[in-house]
Amino acid sequence: MNRIAISIASLLMSLCVQNVAAQTWIWYPGDYEIWLGNEMNNRRTDRGAYFPPFWKQDSHYVTVEFSKEVEIAASETISIAVEGKYNVKIDGRMLFGMPKEVQLAPGRHKINIKVHNQATPPALFVKGKEVVTDGTWRVTYEDKEWIDESGKASDTSVSTYVDAGYWNFNTATDVPSRFRLKTTRAEAIGSKDGIYDFGKETFGYLRLDGVEGNGSIEIRYGESREEASDGEHCETLDRLKVENGVVTDLCTGEERRVGETFVFGNSKAFRYVGVECSGTAKVQGVSMDYEYMPEVERGTFSCSDEMVNKMWEIGVYTLQLTTREFFIDGIKRDRWVWSGDASQSYLMNYYLFNDNEEVKRTMWLLAGKQPITSHINTIMDYTLYWFISVWDYYQYSGDEHFLRQIYPVMTAYIEFVNSRRDADGMLQGLAGDWVFVDWADKPMDKRGQLSFEQILFVRAVESMASVAKTIGEKGDAEKYERQARELKGKIKEFFWDEGKKAIVHNRLNGVKSEEVFKFSSIFAILFDTMTDADKETLKTSVVMNDDILKITTPYMRFYEMEALCRLGEQQRVMKEMKDYWGGMIQQGATTFWEKYNPTDSGRSHLQMYGRPYGKSLCHAWGASPIYLLGRYFLGVSPTKPGYEEYEVRPSLADLKWMEGDVPTPFGKVHVRMDKKTVSVKSDGGKGVLVIGGKRVDIPVGKEIKIKY
């Protein structure tokens, strides 16, 4: 009964997400996303100092024209709500003032509304009987609509008009710029020596009750008890002055009267909070407003192994905490949107929340506005992931409209990237570029042609070609296909070491290095950069070779596990997941970490970047079990965009049984498997169950049960 209720709710939800609402606030696509992203990316603090990103932050277009041609049978009154100063033109005639209501006679009308707003994105909401704002309105930042003395009008054929952007602000009073995440009160589970414990990693606004006396109060936020106890080194902190009945936040200058509850204006990540009072200052009670993005857990997983269930659960909570206005990296330190990190969150999201809007919003923000002055987040690999993620998104969503909207931005980026190629058509880190790859445990040469970057580059250009082909840009598609093919053709020649049977790390001044890391081999397997035979070779000679440097970030372990799954190593992957993610759980993790080296111990688990608590203990890229379990154990994945066609290739590994849901645009696919049978039930799409060498068609809406 409970299951049915959830399933109907999830179906309804999914319909709501897919449909354009009857009327909704609209804006220039990307504008709201960039503005909201600036709001978010500028909330980072470092020991009480504001700490903004080091890349260019863009702005929305400050004046935008919204237009729509309508035909109505009966007269109607439309009401207009606007964020900004505006004018209304009906059938070419400007109306007086800024009218809140306009009467339209029956017939065809041309509506043009121009909005100016510097502080927040120009946004429009129109509601009539038939005439409503939605994603079919056209928008431009520059209509070039001049009229000559003679009445000769300009040629607006070259002005850029695109479909409006929107999200889910569906009433006049649900104003986009006032968007806030939801909050709910939460209490500490206990306190000891001035350290309050909230039981698990959490995020929100600390609340202090009964602040009194005269003196100062220092708040030390800790993801660990050690951090909350260490005023000298905790990564985030707050300071209050209590004087003459007034409590002042020394960081922001905000003031409250003694007696009122003091709620900090800046949210923080913590499990523990150390409160140190000096003078006669005192605090009676500490609680918090937990802040979160409301998401529906559409994906589910449970199985016979409690450690694996725990892994799923902690993965879900980690992704929930890092799914905020956008997909961010981790909640404690940066709280920024990083393209590489986000590209993993997207994939996990497809198997949990399946929130398309969150994916698109993050991609718009990362793209920013032109001119492009650096790689995304300044990181070369991160620009390349961005292309790949656009194509991934289409596979899971089938949202061709987004491809059309984002394509001009993709074109600008590919031109930026291509303008930085060397004579071999490859990418080397130029001055100002950050070549990241991974936080590896030994120094990595970032000079010259890195095999890892070229393999990513091939896939990025392939993604560009695929998008171009999908939206009918045939010339572009051929051009990028050719580029990808040529580059792919050079990978083996440039980087293969026949003695080692491996892809070497890099090539500097035409000389292959001796160094081998796992990264490029993993991606060569994932992206089919090499033949199947080579991939099998790489699996044993590199990926499963214990002599090669171990990966210690969940970031790259994600791809390592995925590559092994692709080659049918689910059994081994299940074991490694239990060792690695299970290892964090055994260390007391309530969310997954930025980095985990099983050979570390005690406080060394907390340190990173040369700082004792530098490591983020709640990092999105830690949550990959969600994706791996959904995609490679339940085994569900689209084979045509938007699950129009899909496969279920379940793999039990050494579990006794497993069961779960994978969300799709049609609803979900439910899979249950034990050692003898598999049952599948799907809400839509043309599915095929692949098991024990057989391929069985999956009907819609009716459970099938197969013995294997």
Next chain:
Amino acid sequence: MNRIAISIASLLMSLCVQNVAAQTWIWYPGDYEIWLGNEMNNRRTDRGAYFPPFWKQDSHYVTVEFSKEVEIAASETISIAVEGKYNVKIDGRMLFGMPKEVQLAPGRHKINIKVHNQATPPALFVKGKEVVTDGTWRVTYEDKEWIDESGKASDTSVSTYVDAGYWNFNTATDVPSRFRLKTTRAEAIGSKDGIYDFGKETFGYLRLDGVEGNGSIEIRYGESREEASDGEHCETLDRLKVENGVVTDLCTGEERRVGETFVFGNSKAFRYVGVECSGTAKVQGVSMDYEYMPEVERGTFSCSDEMVNKMWEIGVYTLQLTTREFFIDGIKRDRWVWSGDASQSYLMNYYLFNDNEEVKRTMWLLAGKQPITSHINTIMDYTLYWFISVWDYYQYSGDEHFLRQIYPVMTAYIEFVNSRRDADGMLQGLAGDWVFVDWADKPMDKRGQLSFEQILFVRAVESMASVAKTIGEKGDAEKYERQARELKGKIKEFFWDEGKKAIVHNRLNGVKSEEVFKFSSIFAILFDTMTDADKETLKTSVVMNDDILKITTPYMRFYEMEALCRLGEQQRVMKEMKDYWGGMIQQGATTFWEKYNPTDSGRSHLQMYGRPYGKSLCHAWGASPIYLLGRYFLGVSPTKPGYEEYEVRPSLADLKWMEGDVPTPFGKVHVRMDKKTVSVKSDGGKGVLVIGGKRVDIPVGKEIKIKY
């Protein structure tokens, strides 16, 4: 006595303008200008409807880093004022919170302050004993300052750092975003039939005293009595509702209580104001807050002819009214910054206010931010004037620093322009381009290669080359010199009609047209596009040829008069000025108009763009007598940048005597001339008086008197 006082004041003023203030608010160059320009350009209304520009409006960088290395002998406390959220890093260490004061120990320090502000430009003011913000601070919108796990820092050598921008906000409380023009109360000189007359063209905020009753009030602003009387067609208007003791502005929604003085929030241009009350609504008194940019009239002119004196005076008032936050076109209608119009205001300004900041501010705004998506104001000619004006500015100011600051923007523009050339290396109007030239009285073919545009293009590229050469960009200088030379070499071949002894208007699909307008010949003379012999030919065959269509805008008459002056026709020009500008005065003008055709009569003087009061009666480009009298009659002009060297070539025409000052970076040059003698006194520079075939050196600070 009076003259001496003025002269000292003017000298002091000039010193203040040249010097960097001890401490001043700073920002990313162009940011404040673009933001303030948006504020201004978005104040246009059309019969009560908000009317924004139709070109892309840009935004400031929302996060900016300010930095400076200092060395101090003694410890000092610096105070910090900021527009935005900020952090302070001293010697690489971030300080807690947003400190308002910081103590610096003696020695060298590196100060970095990052500011984020979406609504208004990030701006910084630091004041210590030695350490103060000024134009020597460095700023960037993207430092790319990442640090690797290993501590490896990024290569910031490619990050864009430039010198900070500033104006004259020299105290902590004089916050840039709160800048407002000055206002002063002014009264109507009389009223008749509900029409209030303010005596002359004016600009500001209307004030209504004693509004009472119940009903509505319509305010009709008129540059003419006719317009203020015509509720149906007046170009600007306001409407109030008076109800239950509350007065509501129906355009903006602002409310006041009955009994308070109602001051409109939107400024307007008018001489006459029609007040029409309905219901029982009543108004007791009408006055205004005249709004103006405080400018010093450094240039002066007086002579034996009262009409010419009047012309100077009205020119001065016209330029004063249109010199606002920026140089705008006219005060009634657009109130926008147009590059072509502004390029004339700059020139007039050099002979009147000599306000360099106003010139630079206007140029920054016009340039906007990249990407460049259209010509400046969408007009091809207007982009070309912008280049020419930068080089002109350097001649009058000697401000090489500005050339360095603006050069990257010039480069972006020349690349935009050059990317639009045809196979002949010429510019044709492409889709979306407005090819303006002038408001001519007969239809003008704008297709194909217009001779006018190519002549402007040559000069623009020459200006680019000169700027490049001045700041030491040798390679660029040679490239643009070559381009200009090649294009110049084609002008005669492409456009000369030997039969007509004229430059024809255009060339379409390789075929020269038969059409001849004056415009291209005028510019060929002004810009030395042709030989001296050809210029003399053009003077008689085209410019002084009554069979060619007469010019009826002061805009192009400016250049026509200037071309004639260049060829020594001052006598004729004085006569034409008295006919043309004198003609407007005889029609009752209190400021000069957008267009004037002496053959029009009555109401037809008021109409334009097919609207009865469409014409602007206070248009900056009307004020050119200021420039012509200073440059070609007093005869003062720089021959080396910044008046390091200059000439005085006075010309009395048919005047009995004339006398006046021309401002220079050193102070001014005073000239007095009658039919027998010329006297000159100069505050600086190496001057030469050219008169009656003689060249006499002008000493500094000592009047010379020459008989001729």
